[in-house]
Amino acid sequence: MSRPLLVVDDDADLREALEEVLRDAGYEVLGASNGKHALEVLGAMPLQPGLVLLDMMMPVMDGGGFARAMRQMPQWRDIPILVFSASANARQVAEEIGACGHLRKPVDVDTLVEAVRKHMRA
Amino acid sequence: MRPLRVLVVEDNPDDEALVLLELRRGGFRPEALRVQTAEAMREALAGGAFDVILSDFSMPAFTALEALKVLQETGRDIPFIVVSGSIGEYEAVDAMRAGARDYFAKDRLVRLGAAVERELAEARARRERARSELDRTLLALASEVLTEPEDLDERLRRLVWLPVPRVADWCTLRLYEKGLGGLRLVALAHPEPARAARMWEVDQRSPLTVDMDFGPARVLSTGESELVEDALARPRPVTHASEYVQVLRELGFRSAVHAPLRGRSGVLGVLSLAMDGPRRLGPEDLSFAEELARRAGLVLENTRLFREVQDAVRLRDEFLTVAAHELRTPLTTLRLQLGSLLHHANEDQLAPELVTRVERSMRQVLRLGTLVESLLDVSRLTSAEPSLSPERFDLAEAVRAVVERYAAEAEGVGCELRVSARPGLWGRWDRARVEQAVAALVSNALKFGPGRPVEVEVTREGPVGRVQVLDRGIGIPEEQLERIFERFGRAVSSRSYGGLGLGLYLARRAAEAHGGRAWAQTREGGGARFTLELPLEKEERA
Numbered sequence: 240m241s242r243p244l245l246v247v248d249d250d251a252d253l254r255e256a257l258e259e260v261l262r263d264a265g266y267e268v269l270g271a272s273n274g275k276h277a278l279e280v281l282g283a284m285p286l287q288p289g290l291v292l293l294d295m296m297m298p299v300m301d302g303g304g305f306a307r308a309m310r311q312m313p314q315w316r317d318i319p320i321l322v323f324s325a326s327a328n329a330r331q332v333a334e335e336i337g338a339c340g341h342l343r344k345p346v347d348v349d350t351l352v353e354a355v356r357k358h359m360r361a
Numbered sequence: 362m363r364p365l366r367v368l369v370v371e372d373n374p375d376d377e378a379l380v381l382l383e384l385r386r387g388g389f390r391p392e393a394l395r396v397q398t399a400e401a402m403r404e405a406l407a408g409g410a411f412d413v414i415l416s417d418f419s420m421p422a423f424t425a426l427e428a429l430k431v432l433q434e435t436g437r438d439i440p441f442i443v444v445s446g447s448i449g450e451y452e453a454v455d456a457m458r459a460g461a462r463d464y465f466a467k468d469r470l471v472r473l474g475a476a477v478e479r480e481l482a483e484a485r486a487r488r489e490r491a492r493s494e495l496d497r498t499l500l501a502l503a504s505e506v507l508t509e510p511e512d513l514d515e516r517l518r519r520l521v522w523l524p525v526p527r528v529a530d531w532c533t534l535r536l537y538e539k540g541l542g543g544l545r546l547v548a549l550a551h552p553e554p555a556r557a558a559r560m561w562e563v564d565q566r567s568p569l570t571v572d573m574d575f576g577p578a579r580v581l582s583t584g585e586s587e588l589v590e591d592a593l594a595r596p597r598p599v600t601h602a603s604e605y606v607q608v609l610r611e612l613g614f615r616s617a618v619h620a621p622l623r624g625r626s627g628v629l630g631v632l633s634l635a636m637d638g639p640r641r642l643g644p645e646d647l648s649f650a651e652e653l654a655r656r657a658g659l660v661l662e663n664t665r666l667f668r669e670v671q672d673a674v675r676l677r678d679e680f681l682t683v684a685a686h687e688l689r690t691p692l693t694t695l696r697l698q699l700g701s702l703l704h705h706a707n708e709d710q711l712a713p714e715l716v717t718r719v720e721r722s723m724r725q726v727l728r729l730g731t732l733v734e735s736l737l738d739v740s741r742l743t744s745a746e747p748s749l750s751p752e753r754f755d756l757a758e759a760v761r762a763v764v765e766r767y768a769a770e771a772e773g774v775g776c777e778l779r780v781s782a783r784p785g786l787w788g789r790w791d792r793a794r795v796e797q798a799v800a801a802l803v804s805n806a807l808k809f810g811p812g813r814p815v816e817v818e819v820t821r822e823g824p825v826g827r828v829q830v831l832d833r834g835i836g837i838p839e840e841q842l843e844r845i846f847e848r849f850g851r852a853v854s855s856r857s858y859g860g861l862g863l864g865l866y867l868a869r870r871a872a873e874a875h876g877g878r879a880w881a882q883t884r885e886g887g888g889a890r891f892t893l894e895l896p897l898e899k900e901e902r903a
Contacts, residue, residue, distance in 0.1 A: 250690050256697040263701060296686050325689035326682065327737070330750045343793070345693040345730050348700035 242289030242360065243267040247277040247305065248323070249297040257292065257351070264352045266359075274300030278308055281315060288318060289360040292342075295324040295332055306336040321358050362390040365477070368405055368439075369395045370416035370428045376467060380415055380444055387474015398423055402431050409639075411439050412484075413477055416461075418445035418452055429459045438487055440480035444470070489645075496649050499523050503653055507660040514547060520657060521550040521632075528649060529634035529642065531614075533560070534657065535569065535577050536622075536630035543570030544577055544631060556612055556637075563608040575606070577619050577631035584628050586620040586654075588647045616641040620650040622658035629661050681737060688733045692726060699723040724769060731804075734797065735863045739848060749791040749874055756826040756895065757782035757819045759792065763799045764817055767807065774811040778803075782819035786826040788897045794871040795895065798879065801864030802830040802891045809853075810834025810888060825877065825894045833888040842881050868893065 248254040258268045271277035295302035322333040322341040333341035416425045443464040521532040535544035546564040551557040569578040617635035632654040771778035806815040810832035849862040872879040877895040
């Protein structure tokens with residue numbers, strides 16, 4: 240059984256669109272609306288996700304905050320993060336938080352699925 | 362009869378009377394002080410101002426030559442005329458050599474009045490020359506000080522020391538502070554630290570506020586400079602400021618000038634010069650203070666404008682970050698939704714007509730995305746060099762991908778879109794920017810050459826990869842070939858052809874940021890040729 244995917248984005252429509260596209264591509268997907276929520280979802284997941292698709296600019300706890308918090312937990316430290324940001328310097332942000340890669344919004348279906356496939360941990 | 366302050370160096374009162382009589386005859390109303398020793402003369406010079414010195418040549422305890430030395434010790438420029446009972450030619454020459462301006466025998470004083478007249482005029486001219494020389498020097502120094510790279514307060518503190526003590530005993534600079542409702546003393550110069558401290562103290566305790574109707578406070582409210590020749594002789598009593606005025610009296614302020622520092626929005630502050638003792642400031646000091654204040658005002662205003670610009674840039678960047686997020690997020694959702702619909706078109710057996718509509722929507726979303734990116738880029742790029750995220754890719758492959766994206770649009774406008782690209786043109790470039798630049802060229806060609814073929818060629822030209830887009834469209838007038846690469850530049854009316862006028866500007870910026878270039882040429886037989894060149898990877902340069 241392949242690992243699930245955690246999608247973190249505060250925009251509900253976008254999050255759902257992401258979930259649908261990724262489910263269509265054959266992944267099990269869970270969503271969270273901000274960093275804090277994502278930590279809760281992460282804690283409740285029986286099987287660790289193979290990848291976190293992470294928006295950066297979010298209320299309550301932003302992407303940076305989530306990444307720091309997640310890395311402090313030994314059991315979550317190695318979960319790969321794929322930054323999914325509207326920022327022009329998404330790449331730099333990705334390097335700063337030790338992400339495995341970045342996607343810049345907007346993105347099309349093929350690019351998204353391709354990137355997830357590439358970075359997903361078995 | 363004009364008043365004349367005369368210092369008479371003479372042992373004989375009768376001779377003094379004779380000299381004064383002659384001056385009255387010459388049209389003067391002399392006020393005289395007589396001295397006959399060096400000490401008395403020193404004391405007299407220290408205590409008062411004199412227009413002219415008339416000296417006997419030889420007295421029992423003093424001589425004209427010694428008197429000249431006393432005068433020279435003070436450094437003051439007062440016309441010195443020798444009036445003697447018995448003066449020979451040699452003595453006269455000695456006196457002139459020592460600095461006397463003229464000499465007269467006591468029995469031939471007829472021309473004395475005229476000589477004094479001439480000496481006064483010459484002395485005035487000398488003083489004015491020396492003063493304007495000093496003013497020029499000080500103002501040049503002021504400009505230097507004001508443009509030093511130090512912080513503004515430090516520059517102002519250095520500025521106020523320039524006129525002290527040569528022009529005035531005090532120089533102060535006060536700046537308007539809204540919250541205070543008045544002026545805050547920011548720089549002060551006085552040779553005696555104790556007096557300077559007293560001034561700081563009173564300003565701290567009761568600063569000058571707009572409602573006070575005197576000195577700097579009034580200049581602040583009227584915007585007009587002011588010369589106070591003698592504060593004690595002021596006709597109106599000063600109200601609202603008793604403590605301030607009391608301290609000013611205690612410090613011995615008599616004479617002052619105040620000049621406004623002007624900015625776009627009104628008076629920014631006030632520069633003042635003042636004198637402690639009996640010396641008075643005059644119109645020439647006012648002009649000097651006005652010029653000094655004008656220069657300080659300019660610098661202050663520029664500093665403020667610079668801060669405003671910095672704030673504006675910061676705000677703009679913040680705005681752009683938020684705008685980028687807000688605009689890209691819905692575009693992402695739309696692209697994913699429409700993309701997902703198209704993927705499902707077959708298995709869900711969508712009617713072909715619906716598929717066409719979804720495709721059309723997708724094209725519009727892509728177009729909207731391009732516009733948003735151009736706008737965000739242009740707002741960001743105008744001030745700084747674009748930041749690049751280089752990655753290694755094949756230029757030919759990237760160009761093909763872009764051309765593919767425009768296939769539907771080309772079909773829509775009846776253009777045959779042909780591409781010839783030999784693969785293997787590798788380099789390290791920012792993919793998004795390169796694609797954006799190529800897209801701008803292709804989209805331009807389709808826009809201005811509908812119904813005619815558009816060719817895209819990718820070739821290697823030594824160390825660079827070259828992308829050419831050739832159309833048979835309306836062409837570009839020779840004089841517009843450069844202008845179209847400017848921001849918002851366009852060669853045609855925006856009424857006939859839409860678009861933001863940003864595509865080519867961004868294409869050139871992108872090319873240049875990579876060390877490449879972009880330009881346009883007219884084609885023989887009509888149409889335009891757009892060329893984009895990018896440096897290839899070193900090992901690829903054959």
